[in-house]
Amino acid sequence: MRRRAADFRRPPRRRFSVWIWVLLGLLLFCTAGFILLVLKQNQEYQDLAQHPTLVRNGGTLQSAQNKLNLTKETTTSNSYARQLLDQMTLAKAYIVIAKEHNNHHLAWELASKIRSCQFLLSKAAMRDSPMTQNEAEPLIKSLSTLIFKAQDAHYDIATTIMTMKSHIQALEERANAATVQSTFFGQLAAESVPKNLHCVNLKLLASWLTMKELHEVTNETKNSPRLVDNNLYHFCVFSDNLLAVSAVVNSTISNTDHPKQLVFHIVTNEPNYGAMQAWFVSNDFKGSTIEVQKVEDFTWLNASYSPIVKKLTETDFQGYYIEGSKDLNNEPKFENPKYLSLLNHLRFYIPEIYPHLEKVVFLDDDVIVQKDLTPLFSLDLHGNVNGAVETCLEAFHRFYKYFNFTNPVLSSKFDPQACGWAFGLNVFDLVAWRNANVTDVYHYWQEQNSDGSLWKLGTLPAGLLAFYGRTEPLDRRWHVLGLGYDVNIDNRLIESAAVVHFNGNLKPWLKFGIGRYKPLWERYVNQTHPYLVDCVTK
Ligand SMILES: *[C@@H]1O[C@H](CO)[C@@H](O)[C@H](O)[C@H]1NC(C)=O
Ligand SMILES: *[C@@H]1O[C@H](CO)[C@@H](O)[C@H](O)[C@H]1NC(C)=O
Ligand SMILES: *[C@@H]1O[C@H](CO)[C@@H](O)[C@H](O)[C@H]1NC(C)=O
Ligand SMILES: *[C@@H]1O[C@H](CO)[C@@H](O)[C@H](O)[C@H]1NC(C)=O
Ligand SMILES: *[C@@H]1O[C@H](CO)[C@@H](O)[C@H](O)[C@H]1NC(C)=O
Ligand SMILES: *[C@@H]1O[C@H](CO)[C@@H](O)[C@H](O)[C@H]1NC(C)=O
Numbered sequence: 001m002r003r004r005a006a007d008f009r010r011p012p013r014r015r016f017s018v019w020i021w022v023l024l025g026l027l028l029f030c031t032a033g034f035i036l037l038v039l040k041q042n043q044e045y046q047d048l049a050q051h052p053t054l055v056r057n058g059g060t061l062q063s064a065q066n067k068l069n070l071t072k073e074t075t076t077s078n079s080y081a082r083q084l085l086d087q088m089t090l091a092k093a094y095i096v097i098a099k100e101h102n103n104h105h106l107a108w109e110l111a112s113k114i115r116s117c118q119f120l121l122s123k124a125a126m127r128d129s130p131m132t133q134n135e136a137e138p139l140i141k142s143l144s145t146l147i148f149k150a151q152d153a154h155y156d157i158a159t160t161i162m163t164m165k166s167h168i169q170a171l172e173e174r175a176n177a178a179t180v181q182s183t184f185f186g187q188l189a190a191e192s193v194p195k196n197l198h199c200v201n202l203k204l205l206a207s208w209l210t211m212k213e214l215h216e217v218t219n220e221t222k223n224s225p226r227l228v229d230n231n232l233y234h235f236c237v238f239s240d241n242l243l244a245v246s247a248v249v250n251s252t253i254s255n256t257d258h259p260k261q262l263v264f265h266i267v268t269n270e271p272n273y274g275a276m277q278a279w280f281v282s283n284d285f286k287g288s289t290i291e292v293q294k295v296e297d298f299t300w301l302n303a304s305y306s307p308i309v310k311k312l313t314e315t316d317f318q319g320y321y322i323e324g325s326k327d328l329n330n331e332p333k334f335e336n337p338k339y340l341s342l343l344n345h346l347r348f349y350i351p352e353i354y355p356h357l358e359k360v361v362f363l364d365d366d367v368i369v370q371k372d373l374t375p376l377f378s379l380d381l382h383g384n385v386n387g388a389v390e391t392c393l394e395a396f397h398r399f400y401k402y403f404n405f406t407n408p409v410l411s412s413k414f415d416p417q418a419c420g421w422a423f424g425l426n427v428f429d430l431v432a433w434r435n436a437n438v439t440d441v442y443h444y445w446q447e448q449n450s451d452g453s454l455w456k457l458g459t460l461p462a463g464l465l466a467f468y469g470r471t472e473p474l475d476r477r478w479h480v481l482g483l484g485y486d487v488n489i490d491n492r493l494i495e496s497a498a499v500v501h502f503n504g505n506l507k508p509w510l511k512f513g514i515g516r517y518k519p520l521w522e523r524y525v526n527q528t529h530p531y532l533v534d535c536v537t538k
């Protein structure tokens, strides 16, 4: 499939390749400026030696930016100026694309927004005080809307740029400069499902709706005693990405001796439910048991029970991006952000979702399993709730990096130097979880953070607090991270890994995932499935 896709797309690629590189150069150039500024601030000159070209390019830019004195502002994590600059970089790229496609109106709209941004930035620079939320928000919102529009109109190219952008962000992260806002952009790109996946979904949904015999099979599964049998090995995956989940399940069963003893518990959302059911019923997964549920059916998970559901339903939390795109009146992905984000938080409700289970292995949808995972179930967690690999080999994965420790509630209870750990492959002892009321602890911290003053986005910080003192470190070969942003992971480390994790924005199902790691994922997707073949060639 991959080869065919490449042939099919070759002509446009060649046509655009020249300016793609020009754009990439431009992006690199701008971001190199930021990296340099931040590095300089942190006195981390050692790292610079590794990127001599970046440094040279950055030098000129730095002098240009000193005039605006954004040095200080853009290095703080809450900087609106930085967010605007990020958006401007993208918007500029889209102007070129839009012009290339004779979409002059869009180009004009983008250009005029960029001018407004520049005006705002220079205003803030002149009065020598940071940009406020009130000033920046309307512009950030309307620019996001436009960027979405542009992305929709010029999808493939947009993917290119967005992934390039996130690639650069990976460099930034290494330079200790990743901020909530800047990664948010890359995240959006990573989460947007490629068009051919959308096509597969629609075809599967059609067969789900027309083929009643599929329903019989799933009805059977629903009532299967295997779902609650604690002598079997239970895995859970929560996702809206069909092929990703399929690759997770397939790689898990392909690397175990007794696939029939494996039970997968998948939770997705309403728009993807039919397609997932149809896929898992109609493909061969070596006799493992696969249950698919949808989060909309969990009526107990409502705003009165869960502060996170409450928060997700409050419109102002849904964010700039989602609100902005409502005007566009399309992009089904963004119509129902509540459940999409809720899928990310389901990991904190596993004992409630599966009241009869005692132990599960939780897998993110962007992992590939390469070894037998059943020994995880007999590991001694020493009474802990969560088994996970620690991530503090590098300084910035310690607690102080994730939280606002000026808050006394936090600083009195947690060690800022405590080691972080990763979601993606976790062994959960659900009995210990229920005994320790971890879900209550999670709710407590979500409520404490209702104003966002303890941490910003994501599920990891909440997890670090909820499982604090209840996490058992696993040997790190169980779970090797970084395949979604780090191009330099040692081959031996990857080969030795039981699970590889494509965390980061360069997901293997995106056209511009890191080429070296893509085959690890692709070998677990049935490339000859008629729907896949159909959707790629049409
Ligand atoms: C920029 O701002 C920083 C901090 O506010 C200040 O120390 C520095 O002198 C300023 N630089 C210029 C060139 O104005
Ligand atoms: C499957 O179960 C649902 C309700 O649980 C029922 O409405 C439906 O008719 C069943 N379908 C088949 C084909 O058995
Ligand atoms: C909300 O959830 C609680 C338990 O979690 C349940 O008792 C209640 O009936 C639910 N409310 C609705 C409207 O479903
Ligand atoms: C968990 O909650 C129950 C009931 O709310 C309580 O009796 C128990 O003491 C709690 N356990 C812990 C470890 O906090
Ligand atoms: C960090 O916590 C302090 C104390 O609660 C609060 O005043 C401050 O606004 C917080 N910082 C951020 C960025 O939320
Ligand atoms: C599962 O992976 C195997 C390779 O290990 C592949 O041959 C097969 O087609 C995959 N199945 C599906 C449903 O993708």
Ligand SMILES: *[C@@H]1O[C@H](CO)[C@@H](O)[C@H](O)[C@H]1NC(C)=O
Pocket: 284, 526, 527, 528, 529, 530
């Ligand atoms: C891949 O899919 C095709 C079509 O559904 C099927 O005939 C074939 O057996 C599958 N291959 C594997 C290895 O599952």
